Amino acid sequence: MSVREVKPPGLAAMIGGLVRFGLSGFGGVNAQARHMFVEREAWLDDTEFAEMMSLGQVLPGPNMMNLVAILGDRWHGLIGAVLGVAALIVPPVALALVLFMSIIPIERNSHVLSAERMIIGVAVGLMVATGLRMIDGFRARALLRAVLIAFVTILLVLDVRLALPLVVLSSLSLGFFLEVLLPDGVR
């Protein structure tokens, strides 16, 4: 673990960081979020990041926008939330528009498709690794509970195909139920 001190960014640093983050987010920003917030900028520690990321996902709407809105608001008030979301979205939208108008006529040959599949593969790996890190960091019984909650969540989404609000509700109830069933033990 790094010993770098975690501290909230100033307004300008936050905007600059988010612009860079948005523009380097090949394969989706979710995949690179932990690297950016925890390792590169040290705006959050691992636990804070895991909590904010979860919150962003559980709430309706796009995850990363939720997360940036909450953090922007916490660090710099409403202005911070608005500017943070704008910093994350405006440059990529502009770039995508240029791409949309210039690249579409180019044939998507098998090389491009093959490269795209590999990039998606890495992005998925990054997302799963971040997911695993979010489950990690608990001890003993608490770790067992966390693994169970995560496992059931994955099953509910992929296999049962439950709507997200119901997944959130079920998994959180499971969490409280497990606290009774698998208590932390003697203190």
Added chain:
Amino acid sequence: MLSLVGVGGAEAIIPQVHEEFVTRMHWLDDQTFAEIIVVAQAAPGPNMLFVPLIGWRLGGLSGIVVVLAAYLLPSSVLAITVGRFLHRHHAHRVLTRLRSHLRPLGGGLLIASGMIVLQMVFSHGSNTRFENAMPILAAIVTIIVTMRTKVHPLLMLGIAGLIGVFTR
């Protein structure tokens, strides 16, 4: 701009958006919709890039603004409200317990989202076995490298892209 407040990651609402804009409203044709999704995936940035692109297609620059506002405002206002509430009552016992359950839940959701994205690769149907196996291999290698080392994600994405070009 009704009911654009989809729950879940950006990928999760693609089928819903398709249903609404292509099948019901006939505002876009299938071809255009597919092109938008492809560009949004290829460009760096948030996964929800296809939303403003649809807005641009429908009404130019003002279309982008309207669609983005409709898509982002309700969820952001809710997120900020919840964020403030949780922050204010940071030390409350029930909320502390809730937060400890929220982390594995979020982790599970992220892993599940990864699987859904991976399924989008397979759903093209015409892939050979090799073409399906390579991204899975890339994902596994990435997980190991990410957990063990501090290699920059962009480097991994770049190398994988190059491997993709040359194994074709």
